[in-house]
Amino acid sequence: MESIKFVLDRDPHEREFHQAVTEVVESIQPVLDKNPQYRREAILARIVEPERVILFRVPWVDDQGQVHVNRGFRIQMNSAIGPYKGGLRFHPSVNLSILKFLAFEQVFKNALTSLPMGGGKGGSDFDPKGKSDNEVMRFCQSFMAELFRHIGPDIDVPAGDIGVGAREIGYLFGMYKKLAREFTGVLTGKSLNWGGSLIRPEATGYGCTYFAAEMLATRGETLEGKDCLVSGSGNVAQYTIEKLIDLGAKPLTCSDSSGYVYDPTGINHEKLVFLKKMKNIQRGRVSLYAEQYPEATFIPVDQDLGYNPLWSHKAHCAFPSATQNEINQKDAQTLVDNGVYLVSEGANMPTTPDGVNIFLDHRILYGPGKAANAGGVSVSGLEMSQNSMRLNWPREEVDKRLKTIMKNIHKMCRETAEQYGIPGNYVTGANIAGFVKVVDSMIDQGVV
Numbered sequence: 001m002e003s004i005k006f007v008l009d010r011d012p013h014e015r016e017f018h019q020a021v022t023e024v025v026e027s028i029q030p031v032l033d034k035n036p037q038y039r040r041e042a043i044l045a046r047i048v049e050p051e052r053v054i055l056f057r058v059p060w061v062d063d064q065g066q067v068h069v070n071r072g073f074r075i076q077m078n079s080a081i082g083p084y085k086g087g088l089r090f091h092p093s094v095n096l097s098i099l100k101f102l103a104f105e106q107v108f109k110n111a112l113t114s115l116p117m118g119g120g121k122g123g124s125d126f127d128p129k130g131k132s133d134n135e136v137m138r139f140c141q142s143f144m145a146e147l148f149r150h151i152g153p154d155i156d157v158p159a160g161d162i163g164v165g166a167r168e169i170g171y172l173f174g175m176y177k178k179l180a181r182e183f184t185g186v187l188t189g190k191s192l193n194w195g196g197s198l199i200r201p202e203a204t205g206y207g208c209t210y211f212a213a214e215m216l217a218t219r220g221e222t223l224e225g226k227d228c229l230v231s232g233s234g235n236v237a238q239y240t241i242e243k244l245i246d247l248g249a250k251p252l253t254c255s256d257s258s259g260y261v262y263d264p265t266g267i268n269h270e271k272l273v274f275l276k277k278m279k280n281i282q283r284g285r286v287s288l289y290a291e292q293y294p295e296a297t298f299i300p301v302d303q304d305l306g307y308n309p310l311w312s313h314k315a316h317c318a319f320p321s322a323t324q325n326e327i328n329q330k331d332a333q334t335l336v337d338n339g340v341y342l343v344s345e346g347a348n349m350p351t352t353p354d355g356v357n358i359f360l361d362h363r364i365l366y367g368p369g370k371a372a373n374a375g376g377v378s379v380s381g382l383e384m385s386q387n388s389m390r391l392n393w394p395r396e397e398v399d400k401r402l403k404t405i406m407k408n409i410h411k412m413c414r415e416t417a418e419q420y421g422i423p424g425n426y427v428t429g430a431n432i433a434g435f436v437k438v439v440d441s442m443i444d445q446g447v448v
Helices: 002-010 015-027 029-034 036-040 043-047 096-112 133-150 166-180 203-217 235-246 269-281 287-292 329-337 353-361 375-389 395-419 426-444
Strands: 052-061 067-078 084-090 119-124 156-159 227-230 253-256 259-262 297-300 317-319 342-344 365-367
Touching: 002 015, 015 029, 015 096, 015 353, 015 426, 029 036, 029 426, 036 043, 036 426, 043 426, 052 096, 052 133, 067 084, 067 096, 067 133, 067 156, 084 096, 084 166, 084 375, 096 119, 096 375, 096 395, 096 426, 119 133, 119 156, 133 166, 156 375, 203 235, 203 317, 203 342, 203 365, 203 375, 203 395, 227 235, 235 253, 235 269, 235 317, 259 287, 269 287, 287 297, 329 353, 353 365, 365 426, 375 395, 395 426
Parallel strands: 084 119, 084 156, 227 253, 227 317, 317 342, 342 365
Antiparallel strands: 052 067, 067 119, 253 259, 259 297
């Protein structure tokens, strides 16, 4: 397609970005056919180009006095419906392609929430693993020393992502406050004592589970008694597991970059408390889970396999909650063959295009990340609202609003798919619903 070729030719090495653009552009062809003004306005050429890309160096000093230099990024993709909103990722894999794909996805995800938020993403190739608190603090302060001039509560409001949790948000906010000389809601994911929102840490995992429950309800089912495969062991995976347990499901797996754990007896609340302590405080590997609970098995990662054995266990539901492209074509076929008929994505774009096609061909309940994991940014938006009003809503209020938002996103995706003659296709439903809202807003605001 013309617009995809334009992106491929301009940025030939940005594979992840190409993948995200291709998925959206293929989905929205029926909209373009019905609305010729979108082509006249060159809306595709405009929406795939970030409004602003910020790239900067981040020098910092380790505990031994050695100077290091990392790269810092912020992609301000689209502000048609509100200030840029999206996480910061600290991970060695971070590069321009990954952040552009994440920012592009974020635009449509944020539009689906119906909250006034544009899309952005940022981060660094810095690896917080194995670093002391003081090293992480010095890095965050150096990172914010440049980023602070490009963000603000009505401009761009970053949040956390992989490698950026409560500790990092705290250091980043402290430096912003010092440099900008103001206390304002410029970051979300803050601690409760200084402007954070209840349910924010849980929001992505809870929301992903709520979305799965909505999909199951279309077939008259619930999560009660369902065996579930969950990848990852960070924030999203932990709270996906927690809500699955609450709703009567049985989570069987968790993972990190070293491998995965399979627990045939299920991860219960007691085991989850151990997992949270191990990952959030001790910052250990998931193999420790299998040492603590001998009924569980640890399977180390094997890069030569060409597939992920975590997805080879029999189950009803799968919740990929680790990172992009963790389910390939072979994994997707294995899931379907082993009885999985619901996939709800907690991570961003965790399934390759060939894998997505298998899910769609088999007509399983498949919730793509931009819809299923929108709970995190939804509660970030609610945190922004609370900051603006200088108040905190109780836990029940935030959770109720999160459930309502996820229910509405599900309804919007389902109804849009039916409107365009592909009932049950949440991928196309999510892409079209988010796209139309953003591009109509862009047209209203002129060629800017």
